[in-house]
Amino acid sequence: MNAPYSRRPWLRWAAPGAALAVIIAGSQAAAHWPADAATNLPPRTAAQLLTDVQRAQPTALSGTVTAKMSLGLPDLPTSGGNPTDPLTLLSGTHQAKVWYDGDRQARVAVLGDSAETDIVSNDKGLWVWQSADRSVLHVAEPSGAKGFNAYGDHARSDDRARLPEQLSTPEGVAAWALKMLDPTTSVTTTSNDRVAGRAAYELVLAPKTSNTKIGSIRIAIDADHHIPLRAQVFARGANKPAVNVGFSSISFTKPSASRFDFTPPPGAKVTTPKKALHAAPKAVRHDRLGGTANTELPRVVGKAWSSVLVGKVPTKPAANTKDRSLQDALKLLPEVSGSWGHGRLLDTALFSAVITDDGHFAVGAVQPATLYAALGRN
Amino acid sequence: MTTTRSSPLVPRSDTSRGARKVGRFFLSELGLIMGRRRNQAGLLVLAAMPVILGVAVRLTESNPRGDGPPSFVDDIVGNGVFLAFAALTFELTLFFPLAIAMVSGDAIAGEAHSGTLRYLLTVPAGRTRVLIVKYLGIVAGSFIAALTVTVVSALVGILLFGTGPLTTLSGDQISLGTGLWRLLISALYVAVGLCALGALGLFVSTLTEQPIAATVAVMIVTATMWVLDAIPQIAWLHPWLLVHHWTDFAELMRNPPDFSGIGDGLLVAVGYAVVCLLAAWARFDGKDITS
Numbered sequence: 001m002n003a004p005y006s007r008r009p010w011l012r013w014a015a016p017g018a019a020l021a022v023i024i025a026g027s028q029a030a031a032h033w034p035a036d037a038a039t040n041l042p043p044r045t046a047a048q049l050l051t052d053v054q055r056a057q058p059t060a061l062s063g064t065v066t067a068k069m070s071l072g073l074p075d076l077p078t079s080g081g082n083p084t085d086p087l088t089l090l091s092g093t094h095q096a097k098v099w100y101d102g103d104r105q106a107r108v109a110v111l112g113d114s115a116e117t118d119i120v121s122n123d124k125g126l127w128v129w130q131s132a133d134r135s136v137l138h139v140a141e142p143s144g145a146k147g148f149n150a151y152g153d154h155a156r157s158d159d160r161a162r163l164p165e166q167l168s169t170p171e172g173v174a175a176w177a178l179k180m181l182d183p184t185t186s187v188t189t190t191s192n193d194r195v196a197g198r199a200a201y202e203l204v205l206a207p208k209t210s211n212t213k214i215g216s217i218r219i220a221i222d223a224d225h226h227i228p229l230r231a232q233v234f235a236r237g238a239n240k241p242a243v244n245v246g247f248s249s250i251s252f253t254k255p256s257a258s259r260f261d262f263t264p265p266p267g268a269k270v271t272t273p274k275k276a277l278h279a280a281p282k283a284v285r286h287d288r289l290g291g292t293a294n295t296e297l298p299r300v301v302g303k304a305w306s307s308v309l310v311g312k313v314p315t316k317p318a319a320n321t322k323d324r325s326l327q328d329a330l331k332l333l334p335e336v337s338g339s340w341g342h343g344r345l346l347d348t349a350l351f352s353a354v355i356t357d358d359g360h361f362a363v364g365a366v367q368p369a370t371l372y373a374a375l376g377r378n
Numbered sequence: 379m380t381t382t383r384s385s386p387l388v389p390r391s392d393t394s395r396g397a398r399k400v401g402r403f404f405l406s407e408l409g410l411i412m413g414r415r416r417n418q419a420g421l422l423v424l425a426a427m428p429v430i431l432g433v434a435v436r437l438t439e440s441n442p443r444g445d446g447p448p449s450f451v452d453d454i455v456g457n458g459v460f461l462a463f464a465a466l467t468f469e470l471t472l473f474f475p476l477a478i479a480m481v482s483g484d485a486i487a488g489e490a491h492s493g494t495l496r497y498l499l500t501v502p503a504g505r506t507r508v509l510i511v512k513y514l515g516i517v518a519g520s521f522i523a524a525l526t527v528t529v530v531s532a533l534v535g536i537l538l539f540g541t542g543p544l545t546t547l548s549g550d551q552i553s554l555g556t557g558l559w560r561l562l563i564s565a566l567y568v569a570v571g572l573c574a575l576g577a578l579g580l581f582v583s584t585l586t587e588q589p590i591a592a593t594v595a596v597m598i599v600t601a602t603m604w605v606l607d608a609i610p611q612i613a614w615l616h617p618w619l620l621v622h623h624w625t626d627f628a629e630l631m632r633n634p635p636d637f638s639g640i641g642d643g644l645l646v647a648v649g650y651a652v653v654c655l656l657a658a659w660a661r662f663d664g665k666d667i668t669s
Contacts, residue, residue: 012659
């Protein structure tokens with residue numbers, strides 16, 4: 001019965017070996033398949049692309065947004081499962097689902113490990129649900145104001161009338177933006193990109209100076225609907241993006257209306273801020289100015305891409321637990337010193353930051369040496 | 379099909395008789411697995427875990443919500459059905475793999491150890507058929523284990539905490555019927571993952587004549603995969619680990635349910651099962667049976 005094997009018993013091992021090879025090859029082919037599908041769009045200039053984006057009509061969509069951060073930061077242990085923790089968002093891969101009805105209603109679900117944060121905007125206002133602590137934040141829509149509308153600012157014609165003649169048309173705005181960018185940045189386009197299975201143009205912004213860590217910023221724009229599909233930031237000389245945020249799947253069908261319903265589940269903590277949300281920043285700013293009036297305001301050293309923000313860290317008398325863990329994290333950073341003083345350095349793929357022992361900081365998308373020079377000028 | 383029937387070499391009556399023989403062989407194997415006292419005790423332990431978990435949560439119900447790891451434990455108080463999801467999550471780390479490691483260790487190595495394997499092979503059944511029936515026994519064990527835990531924990535949970543509409547991770551509520559339906563899918567998905575581990579166990583079982591060695595080896599492989607899965611620096615390896623997608627049935631508790639994790643998990647499970655079963659066949663078919 002097993003005649004071919006009786007003389008060469010090892011031949012049987014070809015079966016599992018072949019199965020393993022087929023599985024590995026198949027998975028690799030499946031992973032790279034969408035990239036191989038070529039697109040051939042008619043070329044468009046940067047000015048045309050920028051005009052297209054401004055002319056884009058709000059369109060209903062649903063999709064998944066994937067953000068991949070490769071800043072070179074150490075992978076932090078995920079804390080408590082809250083997917084919108086800012087420290088967690090700085091590294092690793094994150095996913096969010098997005099629904100938009102093309103008008104005023106939208107829902108964003110940030111997916112975590114057995115946790116989820118939902119941001120829902122509907123007729124009743126803005127809801128923020130966090131499954132990690134089962135809390136709901138509800139901001140009722142201010143009476144008479146417009147609800148969520150991603151394109152709301154562009155749609156207001158009375159504002160546009162007050163703008164100078166040159167900026168009153170999408171073409172004018174595009175030309176103005178390109179003129180402003182021209183001394184520092186080269187703007188080019190590509191026309192053969194593919195994002196989430198959709199043909200896309202790419203707007204490539206590359207610094208003209210070499211004194212920055214940023215190699216290029218690439219924004220993919222859907223060829224049909226003219227909405228941004230993906231943004232990537234490349235470090236100088238890198239062939240993989242340090243920041244990659246974009247749709248991994250997208251569909252332009254209108255989500256069902258029930259997608260935007262939200263009723264706080266029983267047992268959830270619902271908080272409703274007394275004042276409308278837009279009043280909050282003013283209060284915060286007042287508090288900050290009042291509390292730290294004696295500290296100098298941060299200032300910018302250098303120009304455009306190689307600019308460095310230099311300032312003094314505001315000293316807070318009451319350090320809460322979060323601040324303390326931040327202090328501990330600071331101690332993990334390598335120590336550096338020079339003629340400018342002594343401090344700790346955070347050096348990532350895209351930016352670097354120094355905090356000196358006497359409370360000064362310098363941060364910029366530049367090499368640490370440029371930071372030291374900026375600090376030395378103090 | 380018709381060409382097979384008319385083929386003089388393979389008479390139809392013979393294949394159907396073969397299928398019936400496999401069926402009878404499988405039933406006797408299932409009786410053997412379920413009849414073993416250690417397997418009965420193991421199933422009892424599996425079923426006892428959710429009871430302990432449920433009573434513990436019930437007794438400490440008044441405590442404020444802790445900062446512990448995210449799981450379904452916090453939701454149990456609100457709805458007893460979540461006890462079943464929590465139990466499946468808990469038992470996947472240790473108890474389910476241990477049960478499958480035990481059953482698969484017994485499959486070939488156990489027979490070899492007690493000296494019954496050669497008698498099994500004197501019956502004109504063919505080694506491939508013995509292997510198929512042994513694997514079907516492990517598959518049955520996986521489904522029995524997962525479904526027993528699910529049913530017991532859902533009943534205990536409903537008894538202790540009551541039930542009603544379920545709150546999903548997205549903050550929306552789904553009806554009890556929809557929730558139970560998703561629980562059933564979760565249980566079946568867990569069982570499929572255990573079947574893949576069982577295939578690995580069957581392969582290990584053909585390598586040794588000591589059932590305990592096979593059991594320990596499967597547990598070491600499982601624990602190693604859990605550890606590797608927790609190290610973020612080797613994220614490229616994670617999609618290839620059998621256990622990586624095991625707890626992805628939690629994605630069903632979003633609204634709308636997200637099946638992508640389960641889909642990937644099923645692909646990985648099928649891949650492991652195919653490779654391990656072929657390896658088990660390659661080993662067992664060419665093995666010298668001396669005991």
